[in-house]
Amino acid sequence: MSSFNTTFELTTSGSITAYVENQQSEITYFDKDGTVARSVPAQNPPAFDVVNAVFDQGSWLMLDYGAPEGTE
Numbered sequence: 693m694s695s696f697n698t699t700f701e702l703t704t705s706g707s708i709t710a711y712v713e714n715q716q717s718e719i720t721y722f723d724k725d726g727t728v729a730r731s732v733p734a735q736n737p738p739a740f741d742v743v744n745a746v747f748d749q750g751s752w753l754m755l756d757y758g759a760p761e762g763t764e
């Protein structure tokens with residue numbers, strides 16, 4: 693399995709910053725109805741891939757640490 697390090701910061705403005713340190717990690721944002729808003733792969737290891745997102749009320753976030761097909 694791949695190792696990863698993720699840190700979240702929740703600001704007073706409601707912005708969530710996710711730092712993902714793993715080239716196989718992918719951040720997937722879902723709208724409140726369950727559809728995928730966007731997926732952001734971490735492309736620059738070992739540097740942090742920083743993603744900022746501001747969420748409306750009712751929105752939520754899910755992290756999917758899936759490896760690309762054909763990899764362990």
